[in-house]
Amino acid sequence: MLSGAEALTRLREGNRRFVAGVDDPNAALRQTHRLALGRGRGQEPFAIVLGCSDSRVPAELVFGQGFGDLFVIRVAGNIVAPSQVGSVEFAAGRFGTRLAVVLGHTQCGAIAATLEELRQRTPHQSPNLRSIVDRIRPSVEPLLATPLAQDAEAFVAHAVRANIRAAADHLRHGSAVLECLVADDGLLIVGAEYCLETGVVDFFDGVPEDA
Numbered sequence: 709m710l711s712g713a714e715a716l717t718r719l720r721e722g723n724r725r726f727v728a729g730v731d732d733p734n735a736a737l738r739q740t741h742r743l744a745l746g747r748g749r750g751q752e753p754f755a756i757v758l759g760c761s762d763s764r765v766p767a768e769l770v771f772g773q774g775f776g777d778l779f780v781i782r783v784a785g786n787i788v789a790p791s792q793v794g795s796v797e798f799a800a801g802r803f804g805t806r807l808a809v810v811l812g813h814t815q816c817g818a819i820a821a822t823l824e825e826l827r828q829r830t831p832h833q834s835p836n837l838r839s840i841v842d843r844i845r846p847s848v849e850p851l852l853a854t855p856l857a858q859d860a861e862a863f864v865a866h867a868v869r870a871n872i873r874a875a876a877d878h879l880r881h882g883s884a885v886l887e888c889l890v891a892d893d894g895l896l897i898v899g900a901e902y903c904l905e906t907g908v909v910d911f912f913d914g915v916p917e918d919a
């Protein structure tokens with residue numbers, strides 16, 4: 709299994725190919741790989757991605773990866789609730805995957821919805837939807853007291869990154885299992901933002917200096 713730093717390099721290379729529109733040099737192996745995975749060879753995903761459900765941010769495509777490469781968890785606003793923590797625990801524990809990426813993105817609708825909700829509470833909002841907003845709220849609410857509150861675009865941009873940082877931090881410190889994997893087995897947990905306009909993924913949180 710790749711180390712966290714090696715896995716990060718592979719994701720960065722894949723994103724560079726995606727942005728440049730270059731085909732994956734290993735694409736010919738994909739079909740063989742898919743068949744092998746189906747024949748019971750099991751899976752060995754080299755990275756875990758906890759991303760937003762937004763249809764414009766498909767993790768495998770933006771990282772130039774294929775069958776069996778990524779263990780992907782997607783939920784609106786890339787929030788971290790118990791089932792997401794459990795999914796990361798499962799993949800890191802079962803497959804030995806050493807990199808977990810929280811992947812948020814620019815112009816995230818879940819962040820914008822949280823901001824709207826903070827400004828004007830929606831009556832009779834679905835409790836299920838509210839449970840998502842409630843997990844994003846702590847990253848967004850403090851920004852309302854800053855000058856950013858006057859600039860909707862800048863506000864969402866800051867809130868997106870704050871929400872990614874909070875989610876990555878939750879994974880690092882919200883689970884005894886993951887804490888042990890980080891301390892003893894070198895699990896690397898990083899935060900990244902995908903830019904809808906450029907296609908570039910910026911790994912901006914928790915990346916070791918030499919990675």
Ligand SMILES: [Zn+2]
Nearest residue numbers: 760762816817
């Ligand atoms: Zn989103």
